[in-house]
Amino acid sequence: MFNFLKSNKKYEPLNWELRKYFENNFLWLLQEFPKPKIEDRKILTPTSEHFPIKWNKSKDNAFDAHRIICENMQIDPSKVELDFFDNGLKEIDMGTSMIFVESDPENPEAAGLFHHEKEDGKYSVSLDEALLAKPDHLIATIAHELAHVKLLGVKKLNQNDEMLTDFTTVFFGLGIFNANSAFQFYNQSDRWGYSNLGYLKTDEWAYALALFAFIRQEDDPEWKQYLSKTIKKDFDKCLRYMIDNEEEVFKFDD
Numbered sequence: 001m002f003n004f005l006k007s008n009k010k011y012e013p014l015n016w017e018l019r020k021y022f023e024n025n026f027l028w029l030l031q032e033f034p035k036p037k038i039e040d041r042k043i044l045t046p047t048s049e050h051f052p053i054k055w056n057k058s059k060d061n062a063f064d065a066h067r068i069i070c071e072n073m074q075i076d077p078s079k080v081e082l083d084f085f086d087n088g089l090k091e092i093d094m095g096t097s098m099i100f101v102e103s104d105p106e107n108p109e110a111a112g113l114f115h116h117e118k119e120d121g122k123y124s125v126s127l128d129e130a131l132l133a134k135p136d137h138l139i140a141t142i143a144h145e146l147a148h149v150k151l152l153g154v155k156k157l158n159q160n161d162e163m164l165t166d167f168t169t170v171f172f173g174l175g176i177f178n179a180n181s182a183f184q185f186y187n188q189s190d191r192w193g194y195s196n197l198g199y200l201k202t203d204e205w206a207y208a209l210a211l212f213a214f215i216r217q218e219d220d221p222e223w224k225q226y227l228s229k230t231i232k233k234d235f236d237k238c239l240r241y242m243i244d245n246e247e248e249v250f251k252f253d254d
Contacts, residue, residue: 144165
């Protein structure tokens with residue numbers, strides 16, 4: 001009954017161009033960072049097992065998270081200096097570095113800043129002190145800034161690509177945090193609102209994470225339980241699409 005209301009169009013996540021953008025970049029990351037094997041990469045979750053940190057809004061929390069994330073992303077933490085700023089700060093000592101500001105295009109205030117390698121051979125990441133009150137956003141921002149180190153710092157890219165930088169956090173096992181931070185509702189002073197972080201939209205994060213699971217041959221990964229409801233719903237649909245249409249994934253001729 002009412003079958004005439006049903007569409008015969010096959011479900012396809014995102015559009016073709018975006019799907020191929022992520023798939024092509026995934027192949028590129030596999031080529032540029034072949035070790036460890038993709039199926040052996042550790043996926044960090046918001047648990048005390050992976051982040052044994054006593055969260056108290058201190059800068060020490062950021063340094064501890066930084067060390068954990070560096071290890072997972074195969075970065076020497078001593079090569080990346082962390083410092084902090086508040087939203088009222090107008091000038092930061094950049095030395096000889098180039099700076100990238102991480103923020104929502106609708107929000108001119110930065111969550112994090114990445115500086116290219118300085119004369120002492122180290123990189124610098126500056127974090128908004130407000131992140132100390134939001135461990136999930138703190139971890140996501142650090143992961144994004146360290147993805148800049150992996151891509152720009154070691155000269156894998158000649159120019160900045162923020163969408164690829166976000167996607168790189170998935171490849172190095174931090175995608176849960178960055179995806180969940182992409183869009184969050186909150187209730188503050190009896191007012192509902194939302195916050196977002198990063199450059200990918202929620203459906204793009206879902207596809208990126210599903211692609212990660214697909215290539216690891218995970219049809220029902222245990223780690224998906226830590227995704228937000230919105231991300232998880234789209235993730236399941238994307239992964240099912242990939243499994244049912246395996247011949248279409250990594251096929252680049254339209």
